Amino acid sequence: DQQVKQNSPSLSVQEGRISILNCDYTNSMFDYFLWYKKYPAEGPTFLISISSIKDKNEDGRFTVFLNKSAKHLSLHIVPSQPGDSAVYFCAASAQTGTASKLTFGTGTRLQVTL
């Protein structure tokens, strides 16, 4: 059962335009959400996160929006740059008390074209 879903396996956006990556989750116990970025032959790297007490978090060109009632979050990249081309993973965590294990989605491959 996929608790974190990224229904778009790929997305192509022109340089300078906005990229919007979407993520849905089913577990209402999730209280922290993260986006990771992965280049080929490398491990995923942390990009941005948001706590369930917020509905928006911004870091430079990257903004994450959280809609708890819809169990939906999105990552906006503005403006998109060719170096943003990568696979983006959405991840979620429920506080467990000992270690916070992350549940990841299947990823969305973003291609930023010139």
Next chain:
Amino acid sequence: DAGVIQSPRHEVTEMGQEVTLRCKPISGHNSLFWYRQTMMRGLELLIYFNNNVPIDDSGMPEDRFSAKMPNASFSTLKIQPSEPRDSAVYFCASSFQEGYGYTFGSGTRLTVV
């Protein structure tokens, strides 16, 4: 800091052989996670350790998979016997206590033929 170090980077083995993947977490991190990446399921958590103790191994697919963390600076994931469906990229990650920011290694690409 060199980050999370995984070895080998690539492993090609024949079906039925034993495979051992290795991970050295970041010094000071006390949580360690093994993930497997496949096209169909994305990044799946296999097992994680806190202070060298296995906390949750519910993601380990079968008895053929086992993981150990004998000390704070080393962990292994073993598959015995390996099967072609085990072919995937295996990632190790570490984090500090209940910190949400994992640091991933570069992964081991396993191919079982």
